[in-house]
Amino acid sequence: KTTLFWFRRDLRLEDNTGLYYALQQEKNVLPLFIFDRNILDKLEEKADARVDFIHAQLADIKSSLEKKGSSLLVRHGTPQEVFEELAGEYELHAVYTNRDYEPYAKERDERVEKLLKKKEVLFLSFKDQVIFEPGEILNGSGECYKVFTPFSKTWLENFEKRKIQELGCPNWKNLKSSKALTMPSLEELGFRKSDIPIPSKATDEALIRHYDETRDFPAQQGTSRLGIHLRFGTVSVRKLALLAAPLNGTFLNQLIWREFYMAILAYYPQVVDQAFKPEYDRIPWRNDEKEFRAWCEGKTGFPIVDAGMRELNETGYMHNRVRMITASFLTKFLLIDWRWGEAYFAQKLLDYDLAANNGSWQWAAGTGTDAQPYFRIFNPESQTKKFDPDLAYIKRWIPELGTNKYPKPMVDYKFARQRALDTYKNALGK
Numbered sequence: 001k002t003t004l005f006w007f008r009r010d011l012r013l014e015d016n017t018g019l020y021y022a023l024q025q026e027k028n029v030l031p032l033f034i035f036d037r038n039i040l041d042k043l044e045e046k047a048d049a050r051v052d053f054i055h056a057q058l059a060d061i062k063s064s065l066e067k068k069g070s071s072l073l074v075r076h077g078t079p080q081e082v083f084e085e086l087a088g089e090y091e092l093h094a095v096y097t098n099r100d101y102e103p104y105a106k107e108r109d110e111r112v113e114k115l116l117k118k119k120e121v122l123f124l125s126f127k128d129q130v131i132f133e134p135g136e137i138l139n140g141s142g143e144c145y146k147v148f149t150p151f152s153k154t155w156l157e158n159f160e161k162r163k164i165q166e167l168g169c170p171n172w173k174n175l176k177s178s179k180a181l182t183m184p185s186l187e188e189l190g191f192r193k194s195d196i197p198i199p200s201k202a203t204d205e206a207l208i209r210h211y212d213e214t215r216d217f218p219a220q221q222g223t224s225r226l227g228i229h230l231r232f233g234t235v236s237v238r239k240l241a242l243l244a245a246p247l248n249g250t251f252l253n254q255l256i257w258r259e260f261y262m263a264i265l266a267y268y269p270q271v272v273d274q275a276f277k278p279e280y281d282r283i284p285w286r287n288d289e290k291e292f293r294a295w296c297e298g299k300t301g302f303p304i305v306d307a308g309m310r311e312l313n314e315t316g317y318m319h320n321r322v323r324m325i326t327a328s329f330l331t332k333f334l335l336i337d338w339r340w341g342e343a344y345f346a347q348k349l350l351d352y353d354l355a356a357n358n359g360s361w362q363w364a365a366g367t368g369t370d371a372q373p374y375f376r377i378f379n380p381e382s383q384t385k386k387f388d389p390d391l392a393y394i395k396r397w398i399p400e401l402g403t404n405k406y407p408k409p410m411v412d413y414k415f416a417r418q419r420a421l422d423t424y425k426n427a428l429g430k
């Protein structure tokens, strides 16, 4: 009988919980990846760097498994179709996998588990993509924290108490022996290679050690750029957290934000399309399409905003400080619905993650979990003075700055600020 290990957002062989336990507890373990049509069919960009990245990671994993005398099954379809097919091709004993907490993923897993149960195939899932999963960090009344600071305190207490460890070497002898299997090409999946480079997954200890001094300056390489690797599990979060904890608390804190937003999404899945604070859905967004396009293209006439959007469009990355500025600009200055900005980032970011993106957009729009009031509005000019004082970042992305090719500011700062304050105040009645 064959046991499958189903890879999803955990694309690595080392310190992979579900794979480790499959190899520990079962014989004839064959790893599997499904290019899920439910996800891929929604992607408009056919040279999507993330699909290209996943494809390349799988090719690496497959070749490592083939060196061990096994291989990787790679299929294209909906998970239900694929498991129906596989149950016909193999005599299945169990399917092992790592848990995923997004609404679609939870629903998908429930459906697959049901289908397998009917065929008397076990379905076992493990915690892997987080240190603490939704439900593990709760307040004194057993509820999900709605505010970050107490969540992070409890998270840290638990991190110290429970001895988090990396897993040892997997029991490779329990892999199923197999000839090399074929894998669909990117083109067969309906995609093309992307020319966007992927940041390295190497962890730079010196960078992490100085993270709190460098992380706010977009002209510097002062953050890890590990977002895409955490998203797809090409880096183990346990390994990273264990490395970072003694080096820099601010960096570790960012990993806690990641888990905080995952918990919020799991407990309050309505945030996907509703404000976390429901009264904020009363805001009458202006939603001017022309203004939205200018923002997307980096042509607002506000250099720090335009630099960020151009960085995003060209590289699939935007520095966190600039993400906050561009998101605040869209929602507060232009009064465009945060859902529009969120969707644009989702299309472009290499590190796109529903929980983090949604949580951060709602934070920027003031509609989210943040205890701070809506009248915190980023001023692009003073943000620039503080975080890009010699304009090194801005000039990198806007070579025409200072010439008449660069657009004039699309709105007057004072006017837009007042309009935002009035609109929020009227909608909220406070």
Ligand code: FAD
Pocket: 215, 223, 224, 225, 226, 227, 228, 230, 254, 255, 257, 258, 259, 261, 318, 319, 320, 321, 323, 324, 327, 345, 349, 351, 352, 353, 354, 356, 357, 358, 360, 361, 364
């Ligand atoms: P580092 O600063 O080196 O941080 C290390 C890791 O910690 C990140 O890779 C990420 O996994 C995690 N992290 C850091 N900050 C946050 C945060 N505020 N919330 C959650 N996790 C965090 N992050 C995403 O991973 N995916 C998104 O889709 C995303 N969308 C965002 C949208 C907006 C409007 C804003 C303001 C922030 C968004 N972030 C998102 C959070 C943050 O900007 C990125 O995680 C970070 O910039 C990625 O760069 P890095 O890998 O160099 O991060």
